[in-house]
Amino acid sequence: MKKIIALNVNEIPYELAVEPNRSLADVLRYDLGLTGTKKGCGIGDCGVCTVLMGGKPVFSCLVLAVEAQDHDILTIEGVAKGPELHPIQKAFVEKGAIQCGFCTPGMVLNALALLNKNADPTEHDIRLALSGSLCRCTGYQKIVEAVKTAADMMKRSGIIEEEAE
Amino acid sequence: MLPQFDIIQPRSLDEACEALTKYQSAGVVVLAGGTDLLVDMRKPLIPEHLPRCKGCDPRTGTAPRKVNKPPSYLIALSRIPEMSGIAVSEPGEISIGAMTTITDLCQSRIIREKLTALAQGADNLGSPLVRNRGTIGGNICNARPAADTFIPAVALGAKLELRSQRGLRLIPAQDFAVGPGKTVREEDEILTKIIFPVSADRTGSSCIKLANRKALEIAVVSAASLLTLDIKGKISSARIALGAVAPTPILTPKAAAFLSGKDPSDANFLKAGEIAVSECHPISDHRGSLDYRREMVSVLVSRSLAAAFASIIV
Numbered sequence: 001m002k003k004i005i006a007l008n009v010n011e012i013p014y015e016l017a018v019e020p021n022r023s024l025a026d027v028l029r030y031d032l033g034l035t036g037t038k039k040g041c042g043i044g045d046c047g048v049c050t051v052l053m054g055g056k057p058v059f060s061c062l063v064l065a066v067e068a069q070d071h072d073i074l075t076i077e078g079v080a081k082g083p084e085l086h087p088i089q090k091a092f093v094e095k096g097a098i099q100c101g102f103c104t105p106g107m108v109l110n111a112l113a114l115l116n117k118n119a120d121p122t123e124h125d126i127r128l129a130l131s132g133s134l135c136r137c138t139g140y141q142k143i144v145e146a147v148k149t150a151a152d153m154m155k156r157s158g159i160i161e162e163e164a165e
Numbered sequence: 166m167l168p169q170f171d172i173i174q175p176r177s178l179d180e181a182c183e184a185l186t187k188y189q190s191a192g193v194v195v196l197a198g199g200t201d202l203l204v205d206m207r208k209p210l211i212p213e214h215l216p217r218c219k220g221c222d223p224r225t226g227t228a229p230r231k232v233n234k235p236p237s238y239l240i241a242l243s244r245i246p247e248m249s250g251i252a253v254s255e256p257g258e259i260s261i262g263a264m265t266t267i268t269d270l271c272q273s274r275i276i277r278e279k280l281t282a283l284a285q286g287a288d289n290l291g292s293p294l295v296r297n298r299g300t301i302g303g304n305i306c307n308a309r310p311a312a313d314t315f316i317p318a319v320a321l322g323a324k325l326e327l328r329s330q331r332g333l334r335l336i337p338a339q340d341f342a343v344g345p346g347k348t349v350r351e352e353d354e355i356l357t358k359i360i361f362p363v364s365a366d367r368t369g370s371s372c373i374k375l376a377n378r379k380a381l382e383i384a385v386v387s388a389a390s391l392l393t394l395d396i397k398g399k400i401s402s403a404r405i406a407l408g409a410v411a412p413t414p415i416l417t418p419k420a421a422a423f424l425s426g427k428d429p430s431d432a433n434f435l436k437a438g439e440i441a442v443s444e445c446h447p448i449s450d451h452r453g454s455l456d457y458r459r460e461m462v463s464v465l466v467s468r469s470l471a472a473a474f475a476s477i478i479v
Contacts, residue, residue: 001171020172020239023203043204044295045381056268056297062203063298064196066172067243110293131380132292 005069009034010078018065025049025060028075036076036105040134047133050106051075057113057132076105079112087153088112088146097146099137106133111147119155121147167206168235172196174244178357182330184240186353194236195355196243197264197303200295206235242302248357249300251276259361263302267314268293270301279363281476282317282370282389282469289313289374292381302356308342311384311409315342317372319414320389320406323361327354335360339406342413367394371472373465374408377452384409385453388441388465392429392473400424405437405466410445410458417444420466429474431467438467 002017009032018027028034028051038048042061049061052074079086088111091097098104107130114121114129121129126147127140135143173188175181185193196202242248242264251273254260259279261270270276270287277284290296290304290313304314305325315338323338327350338359341348350356364370372389376382387408395401403424405417420441427433447458 003172019169021167021169023167042207044200044291047292047294050294053297057294058297059200059294062199064172064199064203064241066174067196067199067241129293132294 003066005066007065007068007073008071009073010075011072016065020064020066022065023061024051024053024063024065024068024073027065028060028073034075034077038102038105040102045134046103047106047110048103050109050133052109052113055113055116057110059132074109074112076108079108086112087157088115088150091146091150091153092143095142095146095149097138097142103133103135103137107135107143111150114147115151115154119151121151123148167203170236170239172239172241174241176244178245178247178328178355181240181242181245181355182328182353184238185355186330188238188240189352191237192234193238193240193352195306196239196241197300197306198266198298199303200291200299201303201307202239242355248302253363254360257363259363261301261359261361263305263356263358264300265302267291267296267299267301267304270314271296280317280321280361280370282320282372282391282473283314283361285372286313286317286374286387286389289372289376289384289387295381301359305338305341305359306348306350306356308344308346308348308413309383310342310345310412310414311387312414313374313384313387313408316387316406316408316414317370317389318359318361319416320372320391320404321361321364321370322391322404323359325356326358326360327351328357329354339414339416344412364391365393367396367477368392369473369476369478371469371476373469373472375461375465383452386410386447386458386461386465388462388469390466390469390473392424392470392477394429394477398429400427400429400433403437403470405441405470407441407445407462407466409452410447410462412446415445417441417466419444424470429470431471434467434470434474435463437470438463438465441466 007014028037040046040048044059044062051060053071173184248264249262267287301314318338324335370391374384374387389406391404393402403421420437449455
């Protein structure tokens with residue numbers, strides 16, 4: 001039986017009727033049209049379905065939509081402010097950290113969760129924070145460099161954000 | 166796609182126990198963090214990529230973990246506030262709610278200080294995304310032989326509180342699992358908390374995981390040790406638990422008994438490691454061969470003992 005749930009996605013409140021067996025990833029993509037969240041392995045290995053739930057990265061394929069009720073969800077569509085890319089996104093473009101792009105939404109959101117908590121991460125911190133996301137193109141080096149660059153850009157412009165909770 | 170089911174999201178433990186009993190005959194499963202359960206319930210997209218389902222050999226003890234008949238009901242414990250959190254429940258006891266996430270364990274100062282092995286086990290579980298959803302109760306109830314928080318819980322002498330409408334009971338962690346994925350938990354019982362004795366002074370612990378990669382991997386071998394010294398600096402007691410070398414997490418009582426009364430020296434730690442090899446029953450699988458696992462038991466036990474000793478604040 002469908003359940004009515006309230007979801008707050010990218011600061012927009014939604015009320016949705018969802019089947020209990022639908023994942024948050026499916027509801028975001030097919031009900032809300034937010035296809036920036038990708039579906040990959042479906043078993044919590046690849047990280048392309050990453051969204052931030054209460055500021056923490058989670059696999060949206062392994063969260064039931066009915067269990068996401070009352071949580072603030074941030075998807076890749078909510079990262080840029082209007083037409084202006086987020087510094088992390090800019091850094092990914094500048095550093096060539098995007099090739100096929102399939103892992104990029106997950107990588108950016110994992111990086112965002114890290115930089116919201118830790119404005120000055122070491123390379124180890126970055127690699128640890130990204131360890132739940134797989135990339136088959138870049139070999140990770142450029143992604144790590146992009147996150148470092150983003151941290152510098154954010155510090156310079158003073159837009160280290162409050163932890164989205 | 167997940168099979169069809171209905172979900173019950175109780176607000177209290179009493180409600181949860183009631184629902185679990187009520188829907189028993191219809192087929193019901195308890196949902197904690199979902200990072201294992203939802204994987205198991207999902208029809209494998211590419212079955213050959215899931216060795217634990219398709220390629221599993223019953224002989225090796227790694228039984229398929231697919232839920233055979235999809236449950237009609239899931240009981241989600243996420244909305245029961247009393248089920249998560251870390252508390253010093255009584256003097257000399259730390260009580261961890263079963264729904265406490267692995268990330269919460271990693272970030273807790275008291276766990277890192279008093280139950281170091283558990284914090285280290287939690288550090289090694291899955292990836293940050295798994296740790297943000299996965300729970301200690303779920304990890305223990307899944308009873309995988311390599312479960313990253315289960316091994317330290319056994320070493321640290323934890324007790325598990327199981328609750329049902331029939332009442333409460335406490336099970337020592339080392340007696341909980343009876344086979345891969347199988348436990349003594351009855352179908353109407355919920356694991357509510359994991360209670361750890363807080364170590365006395367001159368006590369240290371450590372957990373080391375050997376895996377083929379650093380994240381999202383199941384241990385080839387893991388070893389957790391708890392070491393207590395007497396006033397003279399000799400070992401007064403030791404407990405060593407091993408993962409991934411038997412159908413369940415195991416203790417190595419002979420190795421622990423050997424250490425009792427001895428000096429905490431590298432030579433004694435090495436000897437204890439050798440003794441522990443005789444107490445494990447590993448298998449060969451795609452993660453590592455039987456012989457390799459036996460070698461690594463010896464290495465990891467001695468290293469985890471040395472690390473437990475090094476963590477003792479005198």
